[in-house]
Amino acid sequence: MKNKQAKKGSENNEKDRKKSGSSSLLSFGKIFFLLNLGVGLLAVYIYKEYLSPPNVPDVDLNAYWGSYPMNPKPDKSIRKYEVEFSDVMANDLRERLLHRRPFPPPLEDAGFQYGFNSNFLSRVLDYWQNNYNFKEREQFFNRYDHFMTNIQGLDIHYIHVKPNVDAGVEVVPILLLHGWPGSIREFYEIIPKLISKRPSHNFVFEVIIPSLPGFGFSQAPSRPGLGPTEVAVILANLMKRIGIDKYYIQGGDAGHAIGSIMATLFQTEVLGFHTNMPVMFFGVLANLYTTLGSLWPSLIVEPELQSRLYPQHVHLMHQIEESGYFHIQATKPDTVGIGLTDSPAGLAAYILEKFSTWTNKDFRKASDGNLLSKFTLTHLIDNLMVYWSTNSITTSMRLYAETANKRFLSMRFDDIPTNVPTWGIKFKHELAFYPDCVLKLKYKNYLHSTVVEDGGHFAALEMPDVLADDIFEAVDTFQLFHSSGKKPQNIQQPDFETAKSIYDFTVRDMYGRDIKLDKYKGKVVLIVNVASQCGLTDRNYHQLNELYQKYAASHDLRILAFPCNQFNGQEPGSPKEILNFIKERGVKFDVFEKIEVNGENAHPLWKYLKRTKSGTFGDSIKWNFSKFIVDKNGVPVERFGPNEDPINLEPYLAKYW
Template sequence: MSNKQSKKNENKKKQQQDYKQKHKSSFFSFGKIVFLSAILIGVASYYLYKALTTPPDLPKIDLNAYWGPYPMKINPDLSIRPYKIEFSDVMINDLKERLLHRRPFPPPLEDVGFTYGFNANFINRVLDYWKNKYNFKEREQFFNQYDHFVTNIQGLDVHYMHVKPNNILPDVEVVPLLLLHGWPGSIREFYEIIPKLIRPRVGQKFVFEIIAPSLPGYGFSQAPARPGLGAMEIAVVISNLMKRIGHEKYYIQAGDFGHYIGSIMSTLFPETVLGFHTNLPILLFHPLAHIYTWLGSFWPKLIVEPELESRMYPLSEKMSWLIEESGYLHLQASKPDTIGIALTDSPAGLAAYILEKFSTLTNPSYKNAGDGNLLAKYSLTNLLDNIMVYWSTNSMTTAMRLYAESFNKRTLSTRLDEIPTEVPTWGIKFKYELVFQPDCILKLKFKNYLHSTMVEDGGHFAAMENPEIMATDIFEAVNTFRQFHNVTSPQEIVDGNDKKAETIYDFTVKDIYGRDVKLEKYRGYVLLIVNVASQCGLTDTNYDQLNELHEKYAKNRDFKILAFPCNQFGGQEPGSAKDILKFIQERGVQFDVFAKIEVNGENTHPLWKFLKQTQSGTFGDFIKWNFSKFIVDKNGVPVERFGPNMNPLDLEPYLAKYW
């Protein structure tokens, strides 16, 4: 081989080696980049997860901050003083003059209803009624049918209604209930519901004493003299008001801005608030709530039941509607005094601004009607009562400032929606409420969120629109709160004679919260009834598989699991109802759990007597151990029985026979 050829081969070999080395180097460089990127993504994900799931500390707040005018009085009057609502002749005459000499309004476009805002044709009818038919002195007496008081809290004269029940039997307990309104509502919202709350109800051993304050700056309560009185600060004022009245522990019912204030009170004062009932159960400022909502737009079943999906999705439609209807919030959170000047000077403007909300937020479809369908749910007199609270006290501007004080960097930095509370909470969700959130989102904050009542009607102003539904729900909620705080298990109450029973529908039991449950409610479902315990060697397997069975079939196969805690086998369910409730909440149990019972012996629960008589065991009727199981068909008849060693998932072929 010539030197020339040899040199050529050597160069070629060297080029190949250089290429391989370069390729190898590039490959390892790329691998390093991927590896380092994975590490960075992992670290970033970890810190993001920690940021989203680690609650902030409670904010530092001055519990005695002074909000009144300066100079401060050396010896302020801290007594509780009677108060009378008055519509003075001077105010009435001025109002009528303004209504009489109002300028003509531009006519509305054809067939627009309320879609452009309050319809000018209908506002004339409202204003004429206000001027000519609204009986000011009669309505003044109406407002004063309940006792009103004022007391100075942190420099502000705070007004409240105080309504106590009369002629109460000795065995009926009177419990305090704090009612919190929002904007554009007032204490007027509560006049229809109060009579229903101060009268005892059949089956309830308690009745309510009502405390309903006007929020500072609203109606008959004094407004602050300087900036900074937001929802958190008002929560402190109201807490101090309740102490002044003499209530160290109480229940709260709230909606609209009242919900936000009540939520904060539950967070700051969990030892004081015995239970929180809300008709606007939402988390506005929790980042995970927004992430859940967004993810649910792709897979709705991840977070919301199919039958409720339309209340939340399609997300684009809900967000468009929310943006359309929340313009007032942006205005009031940024420039409340600008719009306040207009509404303070014009009763027509005030009426249109408020009543438009009573139309659209009661039912979105009402905006298509020329009168906003306002009179479908309310009378003009009642609607004007609420407007009179703002007009007679000249408080529209000071009320709207609450938005500017609560939707700002200072307040949002407290991250109060992200701080968990253990206060038992109950929500009622009306179909046309401004925002809907499923329970899985609400439980991010309310760790003892016990129940949601779903209502297939109704909107934002629930106490005025549906006082009977609201009152019934409040009684049920507080009854549940009382059971939650009770250290003993409630005694079972059973309707029907177990010896004559033909189906399980003949029985009534108590659930884990102490409420009576007629098993008639399960008609048409295939049921798995099981006695459970929290400290048994079979607990983990059975609870995990019962949960899995529930997830697989509860929504698709008309299937329900009914679990009855029992302490008769090895003392493995020793806790109270509260202990059991905590246990099942920690395990994420979704199936129905009832109060602790006995399944053998003299005190055998009648339902379980019936189950054992209908489906005998191999070595006798008695229950042998924890996690014995009965299948009940869609007619309420027990059809099969299985021992503790039969795992729940092994029951799938047996259950399939009865779908």
């Protein structure tokens, strides 16, 4: 009996264990299902909230920013304006500079590492007080036409320069946008370069340069809320007021942020966006990419540019070290503004320290911040005068508070795609670097980056020639983009055996654009195969530059250079490396994509050149810097070997003028 009971009890225990195990498996399955469901829902939430492109926010295109009561019939006229440095203001400024307190001496060998070196500051202030010619500089500012007009309740100031060119030259409008602590003054050296006709381009620029609201000569808003988005709307309305419906934009710093927003909100009006600070500080995906890229840098950035981004912690520490001003201006701009408004010495130290460190971080080691290696005291003080004479340093800094806040950041403009063609130029010492693959997350038609092995944050003032050259190349590409509706593509080449002239051929330039050579009709052309590491390089590049400078304008000479790596591997560089090489050499003539000039894969143009003008020992190109002269009908008429110096071709070229 006991055995039966024991057996029965054992069977019951076994059933309980099976039931318990089955229940445990069921519970585990439920937990696993719920965990997966939770992870899935979390992933959907993260994607929807942070990774998927947000919608373009609704913005008020007519928001009023002036003081109340609002004028029911506002003056919408465009009025002439002149910059004035009044005697009252100048005398007050000199008195403040004269009676400044003694500064604590800098630490030994500190340079600018603790901020502006007080010894050098005394030199700057003495120059401002005793040598800065207020009336002469007032005239300098007024060399271009200034205007004022009321937009959305604010008097907005702008410079408007129209070029004087011959009939047949296209005039295209461009909006130039400054940042902080810059001003309209940054663009004075670049204006003449943009309004002057170039032999290689059949257009010039009509230049519009506004003072941002609250900066310099433009009125500040009366109430909070005027951030980059609202400034973008004001400037778009300004362009309408002027009568310009479609235009290009160039900007850096705050000018980049505002220009980028305009290229997002007004994609039918903005024809192209050129930026000298191509960044996406607030892009969620962009920053995720760059962070993950620190594990495999080669996946997102070219090896030669990796040092501009990685090791990431090194660059992050530098940004933290240099961003103290940002935290102050984003939180308490009016507090720091009191001191800068009252003291010209404080204003000079605060602003000019940025012109040193942001031009090159290594300048911090120098006792004078190496400021005078890139700028003159007169030019730097010109920029200070924009802020001092208008009492606008506080109102300018408020833009940071209107940017680094929940309202603006929630708009996520850096995550909203734009189809406006975009071009960036990346100066070596810019405050931040973003790879092209990251920039293309927002700028769906990001066409090119020009990489410069010099320069910093204030490009228009520091390197106006380089920036102007790049703006022309960018707009040329933007025009090709619009004419084809997409990036230029390869065009079917003719048979070199039956071609009648070079005008039948198409070549690709260093920016990836397909260029039909009939653009050179009616011009004498010199075609050369080039290399950057050849023993003939220095002499040939120098003399080709000399020929171009002498005869491009006077006799319509055009030089077409084709890099080639077939001769002892002396042109091994990537397109960007070749571009940097020719920019360092100051090359103004046209340089095209690297090709082959001999063999089956030789470019059809070069097959045609060799067929029509054979060499001394056969058709093949013997070495770098072989040269062909092409007459005004596009027909090759002379051929010269590598050892013939370009300058010796002058009498031969003259036969075909």
